[in-house]
Amino acid sequence: MHGRRQLIVVSNRGPVSFGLDADGNRVARRGGGGLVTALRGLVRHHDVTWIASAMSPEDRAIVSEAGGAAIDETARDGSPYRLRLVAHDPIAYDRYYNVVSNPTLWFIQHYLWRLATAPDVDLGLHTAWYSGYEPVNRAFAAAVVDELDRDPGAAVFFHDYHLYLAPKFVRERRPDALLAHFVHIPWAEVDYWHVLPKHLRRAVHEGLLANDVVGFHTRRWRRNFVRSAEDVVDAEFDGDAGVLRHGARETRVVAHPIAIDPTEFQELRESAAVLEEERALEAARREFLVLRVDRTDPSKNVVRGFRAFGAFLHQYPEFHRRVTMLTLLDPSRQDIPEYSEYLGAIQREVRAVNDRFQEEGWLPIDLQIADNFPQAVAAYKQFDVLLVNAIYDGMNLVAKEAPLVNGRDGVLILSENAGAHEELGEWALTVNPFDVHGQAEAIYRALTLPPEERRRRAAAIREYVETHGVEGWIDAQLVDLDRVPGRAFAAGN
Amino acid sequence: MHGRRQLIVVSNRGPVSFGLDADGNRVARRGGGGLVTALRGLVRHHDVTWIASAMSPEDRAIVSEAGGAAIDETARDGSPYRLRLVAHDPIAYDRYYNVVSNPTLWFIQHYLWRLATAPDVDLGLHTAWYSGYEPVNRAFAAAVVDELDRDPGAAVFFHDYHLYLAPKFVRERRPDALLAHFVHIPWAEVDYWHVLPKHLRRAVHEGLLANDVVGFHTRRWRRNFVRSAEDVVDAEFDGDAGVLRHGARETRVVAHPIAIDPTEFQELRESAAVLEEERALEAARREFLVLRVDRTDPSKNVVRGFRAFGAFLHQYPEFHRRVTMLTLLDPSRQDIPEYSEYLGAIQREVRAVNDRFQEEGWLPIDLQIADNFPQAVAAYKQFDVLLVNAIYDGMNLVAKEAPLVNGRDGVLILSENAGAHEELGEWALTVNPFDVHGQAEAIYRALTLPPEERRRRAAAIREYVETHGVEGWIDAQLVDLDRVPGRAFAAGN
Numbered sequence: 001m002h003g004r005r006q007l008i009v010v011s012n013r014g015p016v017s018f019g020l021d022a023d024g025n026r027v028a029r030r031g032g033g034g035l036v037t038a039l040r041g042l043v044r045h046h047d048v049t050w051i052a053s054a055m056s057p058e059d060r061a062i063v064s065e066a067g068g069a070a071i072d073e074t075a076r077d078g079s080p081y082r083l084r085l086v087a088h089d090p091i092a093y094d095r096y097y098n099v100v101s102n103p104t105l106w107f108i109q110h111y112l113w114r115l116a117t118a119p120d121v122d123l124g125l126h127t128a129w130y131s132g133y134e135p136v137n138r139a140f141a142a143a144v145v146d147e148l149d150r151d152p153g154a155a156v157f158f159h160d161y162h163l164y165l166a167p168k169f170v171r172e173r174r175p176d177a178l179l180a181h182f183v184h185i186p187w188a189e190v191d192y193w194h195v196l197p198k199h200l201r202r203a204v205h206e207g208l209l210a211n212d213v214v215g216f217h218t219r220r221w222r223r224n225f226v227r228s229a230e231d232v233v234d235a236e237f238d239g240d241a242g243v244l245r246h247g248a249r250e251t252r253v254v255a256h257p258i259a260i261d262p263t264e265f266q267e268l269r270e271s272a273a274v275l276e277e278e279r280a281l282e283a284a285r286r287e288f289l290v291l292r293v294d295r296t297d298p299s300k301n302v303v304r305g306f307r308a309f310g311a312f313l314h315q316y317p318e319f320h321r322r323v324t325m326l327t328l329l330d331p332s333r334q335d336i337p338e339y340s341e342y343l344g345a346i347q348r349e350v351r352a353v354n355d356r357f358q359e360e361g362w363l364p365i366d367l368q369i370a371d372n373f374p375q376a377v378a379a380y381k382q383f384d385v386l387l388v389n390a391i392y393d394g395m396n397l398v399a400k401e402a403p404l405v406n407g408r409d410g411v412l413i414l415s416e417n418a419g420a421h422e423e424l425g426e427w428a429l430t431v432n433p434f435d436v437h438g439q440a441e442a443i444y445r446a447l448t449l450p451p452e453e454r455r456r457r458a459a460a461i462r463e464y465v466e467t468h469g470v471e472g473w474i475d476a477q478l479v480d481l482d483r484v485p486g487r488a489f490a491a492g493n
Numbered sequence: 494m495h496g497r498r499q500l501i502v503v504s505n506r507g508p509v510s511f512g513l514d515a516d517g518n519r520v521a522r523r524g525g526g527g528l529v530t531a532l533r534g535l536v537r538h539h540d541v542t543w544i545a546s547a548m549s550p551e552d553r554a555i556v557s558e559a560g561g562a563a564i565d566e567t568a569r570d571g572s573p574y575r576l577r578l579v580a581h582d583p584i585a586y587d588r589y590y591n592v593v594s595n596p597t598l599w600f601i602q603h604y605l606w607r608l609a610t611a612p613d614v615d616l617g618l619h620t621a622w623y624s625g626y627e628p629v630n631r632a633f634a635a636a637v638v639d640e641l642d643r644d645p646g647a648a649v650f651f652h653d654y655h656l657y658l659a660p661k662f663v664r665e666r667r668p669d670a671l672l673a674h675f676v677h678i679p680w681a682e683v684d685y686w687h688v689l690p691k692h693l694r695r696a697v698h699e700g701l702l703a704n705d706v707v708g709f710h711t712r713r714w715r716r717n718f719v720r721s722a723e724d725v726v727d728a729e730f731d732g733d734a735g736v737l738r739h740g741a742r743e744t745r746v747v748a749h750p751i752a753i754d755p756t757e758f759q760e761l762r763e764s765a766a767v768l769e770e771e772r773a774l775e776a777a778r779r780e781f782l783v784l785r786v787d788r789t790d791p792s793k794n795v796v797r798g799f800r801a802f803g804a805f806l807h808q809y810p811e812f813h814r815r816v817t818m819l820t821l822l823d824p825s826r827q828d829i830p831e832y833s834e835y836l837g838a839i840q841r842e843v844r845a846v847n848d849r850f851q852e853e854g855w856l857p858i859d860l861q862i863a864d865n866f867p868q869a870v871a872a873y874k875q876f877d878v879l880l881v882n883a884i885y886d887g888m889n890l891v892a893k894e895a896p897l898v899n900g901r902d903g904v905l906i907l908s909e910n911a912g913a914h915e916e917l918g919e920w921a922l923t924v925n926p927f928d929v930h931g932q933a934e935a936i937y938r939a940l941t942l943p944p945e946e947r948r949r950r951a952a953a954i955r956e957y958v959e960t961h962g963v964e965g966w967i968d969a970q971l972v973d974l975d976r977v978p979g980r981a982f983a984a985g986n
Contacts, residue, residue, distance in 0.1 A: 111608050111684065112609050115927070116835060116884065117797075120797065120800060120927065120929045121927045191681070192604065196927075299609075303610055311615065391608050432614065434608070434614045435614040
């Protein structure tokens with residue numbers, strides 16, 4: 001569909017990080033994660049330079065050895081690409097990552113602040129912005145400009161909320177560069193952006209509008225961005241063209257739902273590691289398995305999920321001893337107090353439900369806090385009910401991965417505020433994430449749905465996920481680049 | 494401007510409540526409050542029947558004596574009106590008022606929930622809605638229908654968030670009634686309305702759209718309502734006509750900022766009670782007085798105000814001993830745990846700032862928790878800086894009352910999220926309510942503003958408030974009624 005292109009991908013976390021093995025040899029650790037997986041196709045078919053933060057001491061050693069330049073790397077499938085790691089000042093990086101990006105921006109974009117008392121935009125946050133978020137974004141921009149000097153025709157793909165300022169810094173120095181940005185989390189409506197003082201919320205919007213294309217996973221987040229750009233920086237929206245005009249510039253605003261690679265999961269499904277985990281799950285399982293798989297993030301709504309399960313057990317005692325709620329949580333961002341506290345709230349709620357309902361030999365909730373992907377895939381195969389009740393979520397890939405590999409016509413319970421709901425809502429049982437009572441009823445309904453109804457819904461989701469793979473998501477973004485007016489984005493050799 | 498009209502005013506709290514004096518005689522206690530004051534002009538010039546909840550045991554006795562019918566009352570200025578008190582079941586009223594209206598709706602419309610863990614839309618909230626909010630709204634609607642039977646040509650004015658469902662209940666029984674609703678608090682954007690499950694947020698919007706006119710204090714809240722009506726119930730907005738179309742109905746959506754009665758405050762200013770309080774304040778005051786006057790409501794942002802004052806004292810030690818922050822707080826809604834906890838947070842923060850900065854003979858923050866209106870007016874006259882830093886606020890009348898009577902060219906520091914900011918922002922020092930650092934700087938700037946600059950700003954606000962009195966707000970609403978198509982709203986005899 002598209003020729004080979006020159007692309008510069010910019011994301012905070014790169015596709016690989018380096019460490020030392022037991023013998024002190026440098027080894028590459030290829031990360032998982034939806035974004036890196038999704039972008040694998042780019043690396044396969046195009047000439048990619050990937051710019052990311054140096055995370056580990058070995059990453060920093062590489063930066064130092066390479067004098068800051070890119071190194072040659074190979075992806076898991078053997079495709080070559082260039083990797084440019086940027087080594088930030090550790091204090092600046094901490095402010096950028098652990099103060100501004102998380103929790104400040106993340107909590108704004110998921111509506112999570114308890115505004116009566118938090119956040120405080122105090123000297124600490126101002127310092128974190130100007131001595132953290134801004135300089136780290138400048139460092140990314142400088143690396144981009146450097147790579148553009150090497151290959152002026154390359155297109156730049158920025159990713160996510162860590163990098164809102166970088167596009168403008170690049171634009172100031174390279175007015176003709178072709179820049180696109182994809183935001184992987186929800187976009188909050190304008191009132192909630194008022195958590196940031198005017199000059200900061202303006203900077204966020206001006207940064208994004210320095211791109212030629214800005215993408216979101218859903219029409220809903222796109223709509224919110226259009227409205228907030230109108231309100232915060234007086235951008236004008238041309239609905240027919242799908243572009244926001246701001247100053248002399250035009251920015252196309254698009255919605256492309258991210259997807260998974262179905263082949264990858266169909267292979268994983270049969271891998272030795274997954275089969276081993278599955279045998280353990282199968283041996284331990286009760287008649288019914290309710291599953292949730294998440295990071296320990298307040299946006300995921302883990303606590304209310306347990307309350308709903310407790311309300312279900314209270315309402316329907318006939319399910320006691322017959323059902324387990326398996327909860328696999330990947331610990332997340334434990335350097336941030338809001339996250340540590342949320343993990344505490346999770347543990348407290350599990351104990352409350354288990355203390356109330358447990359019987360000899362039966363623990364209603366099985367909570368496992370670990371990063372164990374084979375176990376998660378094994379559980380995907382085994383669930384009867386998958387609970388995805390996120391408060392807000394840009395997409396939620398679990399809602400796509402798990403039904404794809406599930407072998408029991410499991411029912412998906414899906415939050416109306418998860419991005420995936422725009423695609424999968426009609427085949428899921430929709431819940432409101434705040435409605436604990438509604439979630440309890442949905443669990444009951446899911447467990448008692450007639451088999452043919454479960455089969456119909458599960459098959460529809462599976463077919464959708466199989467036929468809407470990640471290649472389409474990437475292609476849509478390349479098409480967007482071709483549509484940027486006056487830009488001859490040359491397909492290379 | 495308008496002839497005498499037949500009006501039915503509906504609000505949860507009425508203009509008067511009854512009690513017993515020391516001798517056991519029934520006495521009327523006329524309430525203050527912005528709404529009741531604002532509507533006084535209606536009673537003076539029109540034939541008003543006011544429907545409100547019976548609050549006290551004596552109110553309930555009156556309902557019982559009158560068999561639920563209206564009684565004849567006279568306003569403070571001697572104007573006659575009819576008062577119809579509705580006696581609700583106490584448990585239903587508690588659910589309606591202390592669970593659904595506050596905190597649920599109030600917290601949604603001021604963006605106050607800590608969504609990671611609250612609210613829970615559990616069986617308790619469902620019960621509160623269906624056995625509290627809905628039946629109380631039905632009882633109000635029944636009283637309205639009864640009064641419309643007596644006077645079918647009367648126009649009905651609903652007020653505020655307690656009564657979102659009542660207009661639809663009236664409309665179902667009296668399709669041709671002329672109904673208007675004024676919302677006195679902010680209108681949240683649609684994502685935040687998702688805190689309510691779909692059927693409940695639909696009920697809120699359908700209830701309001703059963704009116705012929707819906708009013709807000711600012712263009713911003715009006716815009717939010719237009720957008721949420723489009724998104725929640727697929728209403729269509731005709732921007733030229735200023736109407737939302739939903740089903741077969743049209744609802745005009747308007748923005749009219751509520752105002753105060755300047756004459757009332759110019760009289761109050763010289764009243765004996767105020768002068769006595771002022772002497773006490775004058776005797777105790779330091780060189781500079783920073784003032785805040787609020788209810789102890791989380792939306793008012795009292796805690797961050799103290800943090801900002803602390804940050805100011807830290808940054809500018811030259812003001813130590815020369816300035817006091819007088820804080821007059823009216824205790825509010827202490828039946829609701831979120832409010833009790835907020836009062837605790839207020840007290841804790843005052844102690845933290847005072848413990849840190851106090852010196853022999855000087856307490857930086859003087860906190861008084863009481864309902865003492867003469868003292869508030871006296872403080873209005875004495876302030877050098879008035880801090881109104883509300884998180885969100887429908888209007889905030891303190892920002893209009895206090896500068897009107899102030900005698901020291903005091904500076905208004907005003908939150909960008911207070912409704913009053915649309916009118917007074919250009920003469921105030923604007924602050925972002927979350928920006929503690931910015932508020933500390935604003936206090937410093939206010940205290941060091943050149944005298945001619947302070948005078949210019951203070952005079953402009955005073956003139957605006959004097960020339961934009963409450964009569965204009967009422968007139969605008971009567972004009973709206975005349976514009977309802979096909980409605981001959983007859984001016985009476």
